[in-house]
Amino acid sequence: MSFSTHFTHAITRRPAASITKGLRAVDIGTPDLGLMQAHHDAYIATLRETGATVIELPPLDAYPDSVFVEDTALCLPQGAIIMRPGAPSRLGEAAEMAPHLRALYGQVLEITGPESFVEGGDILVTEREILVGRSARTNAAGIAELARLTAPLGHKLREVHTPPGVLHFKTDCSLLDAETVLSTTRLSASGCFQGYRLIDIPDSEEAAANTIRFNDLVLMPQGFPKTRDRLLAAGYDIREIGNSECAKLDGGMSCLSLRFTPK
Ligand code: GLY
Numbered sequence: 001m002s003f004s005t006h007f008t009h010a011i012t013r014r015p016a017a018s019i020t021k022g023l024r025a026v027d028i029g030t031p032d033l034g035l036m037q038a039h040h041d042a043y044i045a046t047l048r049e050t051g052a053t054v055i056e057l058p059p060l061d062a063y064p065d066s067v068f069v070e071d072t073a074l075c076l077p078q079g080a081i082i083m084r085p086g087a088p089s090r091l092g093e094a095a096e097m098a099p100h101l102r103a104l105y106g107q108v109l110e111i112t113g114p115e116s117f118v119e120g121g122d123i124l125v126t127e128r129e130i131l132v133g134r135s136a137r138t139n140a141a142g143i144a145e146l147a148r149l150t151a152p153l154g155h156k157l158r159e160v161h162t163p164p165g166v167l168h169f170k171t172d173c174s175l176l177d178a179e180t181v182l183s184t185t186r187l188s189a190s191g192c193f194q195g196y197r198l199i200d201i202p203d204s205e206e207a208a209a210n211t212i213r214f215n216d217l218v219l220m221p222q223g224f225p226k227t228r229d230r231l232l233a234a235g236y237d238i239r240e241i242g243n244s245e246c247a248k249l250d251g252g253m254s255c256l257s258l259r260f261t262p263k
Contacts, residue, residue, distance in 0.1 A: 002127055002177065002178040003076075003077045003127070003261065004125050004126050004127050004175055004178065005175060005176075005177055005178065005213040005214070005215070006215055006261075007052060007214065007215065007259040007260055007261050008052055008053060008260075008261045008262070009052060009053045009054075009055070009104070009259070009260055009261065009262060010047050010052055010053075010054045010055070010214070010257040010258060010259045010260075011054075011055045011057065011069055011097070011100060011101075011257065011258045012040070012043070012044055012047075012054060012055070012056050012057065012067075012069060012256055012257050013056070013057040013058070013059065013060065013066055013067055013069050014037065014040065014056060014057070014058060014059045014067070015031075015033060015036045015037060015040060015059060015067040016059035016060055016061040016063070016064065016066060016067070017033055017059070017061060018061045018062075018063075018064040019031050019033055019036060019064055019065075019067060019245075019249070020033070020064070021064040022064040022065045022248075022249040022251075023064070023065055023087055023089065023090075023249060023250070024248060024249050024250055025165070025167065025250055028248055029248050030248070031245040031246070031248045031249060032245055033245075035242070035244070035245050036067075036245035036246065038242070039241060039242040039243060039244075039245060039246070040067070040256065042241050042242065043219065043241050043253070043256055043257075044056060046214075046217065046219055046239045046241060047214055047219075047257065049217070049239075050214060050215035050216060050217055051215070052214070052215065054257075055100065057069075057100065060093070060096060062092070063089070063090065063092060063093045063096070064089070065087070065089070065090050065093070065249065065251075066090075066093050066096070067246070067251070067255075067256065068121075068246075068249075068251050068255040068256065069093075069097065069255075069256065069257060069258050070120040070121055070254050070255045070256070070257060070258060071083060071085050071090065071093070071119040071120045071121050071137075071168075071255070072085070072093050072094045072096070072097040072120060072258070073094070073097055073098075073101055073120060073258055074118075074120055074123055074125070074130075074146070074150075075101070075105075075258050075259065075260030076125065076150070076153055076155060076260075077260075077261060077263060078107065078153040078154065078263060079105055079106065079107030079108060079109060079153060079263070080101040080104075080105045080107070080108045080109070080260070081108075081109045081110060081111065081146065081149050081150070082094050082095075082097065082098050082101070082108065082109070082110035082111065083111055083118050083119055083120050084110075084111040084112075084113050084116055084117050084118055084142060085117065085118075085119050085137065086117035086118070086119055086135075086136065086137035086138060086139065086142070087119075087137060090119075094110075097258075098110070101258075104260075104262040105262050105263065106263060107263075109149050111142060111145050111146060111149070112145070113145075115139075115141045116139065116141040116142035116144070116145040116146075117137060117138060117139050117141070117142045118132070118137075118138045118139075118142035118143065118145075118146050119135075119137040119138055119168060120258075121137070121167065121168030121169065121170050121171065121254065121255060122134075122135050122137060122138040122162060122168050122169040122170070123146075123169070123170070124169060124170055124173060124174075124175060124181075125155075125175070126175055126178070126181075126196070127178040127179075128156070129155070129156045129157065129158050130146075130150055130155050130156070130157045130158070131157075131158050131160050131169065131192065132146060132157060132158070132159055132160065132169070133160050133161055133162035133168065133169025133170075134159060134160070134161050134162060135161075135162035135166070135167070135168060135169065136162075136167075137167070137168065138162070138168075138169075140159075143157070143159050160190070160192040161190060161192070162187075163184075163186050163187055163190075166186075166187075167250045168255075169187075170210055170254050171209065171210055171250065171252065172184040172186065172187040172206070172209045172210075173187055173188075173193075173209055173210075174209060174210060174211040174212060174213070174253075174254065175213055176199065176211075176213050176218060176231075176234075176236060177213060179196060179197050180196065180197040180198070180199060180234075181193050181196045181197070181198055181199070182199045182201065182209060182211060182227075182231070183198060183199075183200065183201065183209060184200075184201045184206045184209045185200055185201070186206070187209075188200065199230060199231070199234060201227055202226035202227060202230065205224045205226050205227045207221065207224070207247060207252075208220060208221055208224035208227035208228075210252030210253055210254050210255070211231075211252075211253050211254075212253045212254050212257070212259065213236075214259060216237055217237050217238070217239050218231060218236045218237065218238050218239070219239050219241050219253045220238060220239070220240055220241070220253065221240070221241060221242075221243035221247070221252060221253060222240040222241060222242050222243060222244075223240075223243075223244075228240065241253065
């Protein structure tokens with residue numbers, strides 16, 4: 001069973017009323033809390049459909065982006081590492097997550113800074129390595145500190161680049177199974193996925209690149225028929241989840257959970 005796609009647990013956090021003030025690269029409208037909550041409920045029900053335990057944390061109104069829990073930690077089979085988000089308004093979210101991971105994991109480490117910043121959305125864990133995209137949120141010092149923490153846990157880390165203007169590395173890619181990555185061509189053109197089987201995102205569906213493989217299912221955002229058909233043809237068991245409200249804040253399937261098997 002692949003540790004990078006199969007998990008016993010997930011942690012999510014309910015969206016707060018302050019989600020209307022969430023960070024966004026371009027303002028394409030104010031997210032509707034009720035609709036976002038309905039999409040969030042469907043997302044959690046789908047994770048549970050696989051038999052996993054899903055912990056739902058309460059909303060944190062002080063942190064408008066706190067529904068995007070993935071950015072607060074890196075969860076590996078050997079332990080968890082608390083991140084240091086590069087967005088100043090999100091820095092405090094990591095400390096809010098730490099006690100929940102300490103309750104589940106024997107080993108919890110943390111990025112301490114002060115100059116290091118890493119957000120979980122820039123980290124893709126595969127069976128053979130951890131890829132970390134340098135971005136506006138994740139800097140070289142953060143990647144170096146993360147590499148020092150992951151090496152004793154037995155993981156090789158490789159620095160890659162998040163495309164300019166793209167929020168996170170995983171905004172543009174997802175791991176579909178131990179060997180296969182779904183990616184936009186603007187990202188894969190860098191050569192960063194050499195050695196992996198690659199499925200390209202069809203033209204004009206870049207916003208579908210952020211999916212998650214969670215146990216036997218692939219959760220993908222609704223509204224991308226060419227990507228859906230490509231994944232179905234490749235044999236994946238797909239569930240389409242509404243993402244219109246999170247997309248207004250540059251969020252997607254991976255951003256909404258931490259996925260792990262605690263030890
Ligand atoms: N709105 C998600 C983020 O910018 O972190």
